[in-house]
Amino acid sequence: DIVLTQSPDSLAVSLGERATINCKSSQSLLYSSDNKNALAWFQQKPGQPPNLLIYWTSTRESGVPDRFSGSGSGTDFTLTINSLQAEDVAVYYCQQYYSTPPTFGQGTKVEIK
Amino acid sequence: EVQLVESGGGLVQPGESLRLSCAISGFTFSNYWMHWVRQGPGKGLLWVSRISSDGSDTHYADSVKGRFTISRDNAKNTLFLQMNNLGAEDTALYYCVRGGFNYGRGIDYWGRGTLVTVSS
Numbered sequence: 174d175i176v177l178t179q180s181p182d183s184l185a186v187s188l189g190e191r192a193t194i195n196c197k198s199s200q201s202l203l204y205s206s207d208n209k210n211a212l213a214w215f216q217q218k219p220g221q222p223p224n225l226l227i228y229w230t231s232t233r234e235s236g237v238p239d240r241f242s243g244s245g246s247g248t249d250f251t252l253t254i255n256s257l258q259a260e261d262v263a264v265y266y267c268q269q270y271y272s273t274p275p276t277f278g279q280g281t282k283v284e285i286k
Numbered sequence: 287e288v289q290l291v292e293s294g295g296g297l298v299q300p301g302e303s304l305r306l307s308c309a310i311s312g313f314t315f316s317n318y319w320m321h322w323v324r325q326g327p328g329k330g331l332l333w334v335s336r337i338s339s340d341g342s343d344t345h346y347a348d349s350v351k352g353r354f355t356i357s358r359d360n361a362k363n364t365l366f367l368q369m370n371n372l373g374a375e376d377t378a379l380y381y382c383v384r385g386g387f388n389y390g391r392g393i394d395y396w397g398r399g400t401l402v403t404v405s406s
Binding site for chain 2: 224234
């Protein structure tokens with residue numbers, strides 16, 4: 174199985190500042206046929222199901238604010254939240270859909286400093 | 287609006303069975319792969335199972351293989367998860383999830399979940 178390791182486990186960021194979450198995969202997630210990385214990011218607020226933010230590493234889901242962005246390739250990926258808002262407090266998960274079983278990172282808790 | 291509504295969770299004793307259901311609306315169910323993902327209390331997300339759009343192809347996590355069976359009724363827009371020989375490690379919130387892209391491997395919409403508690 175592909176193991177995804179997120180860092181840090183938690184971080185506290187001031188309102189309006191940038192939050193950066195990293196996700197490292199034990200194997201490459203790159204489809205060489207079309208040069209796309211099968212990596213998604215989900216946001217889970219307390220008491221709610223996860224919500225898809227980004228897929229194919231950097232494509233924002235419809236309705237997701239543009240302060241959320243994803244980057245990376247191969248085995249190293251990043252979710253960046255620019256200008257953190259109070260409503261961004263949540264746990265963020267990366268997830269690979271390159272191979273079966275699909276796997277998730279352990280989660281990163283984002284709080285307000 | 288895409289809606290996935292799980293039901294069938296509850297408190298059971300170790301070794302017992304449960305059948306979860308997920309009622310689908312807002313999209314053409316028969317066109318999509320579907321998944322179950324679970325989340326233990328205070329824990330992260332763990333993929334459980336996946337079924338193809340016509341029900342002919344299924345996959346399971348090693349931890350549930352041989353005990354859980356995923357199925358679907360496309361005429362009734364309903365996804366199922368039959369869970370047998372439940373153990374304490376199966377205690378979790380079970381989410382019904384749509385495989386919305388990458389030939390069903392990529393997941394997008396989630397239900398709110400149904401809670402399964404296995405305890406004596």
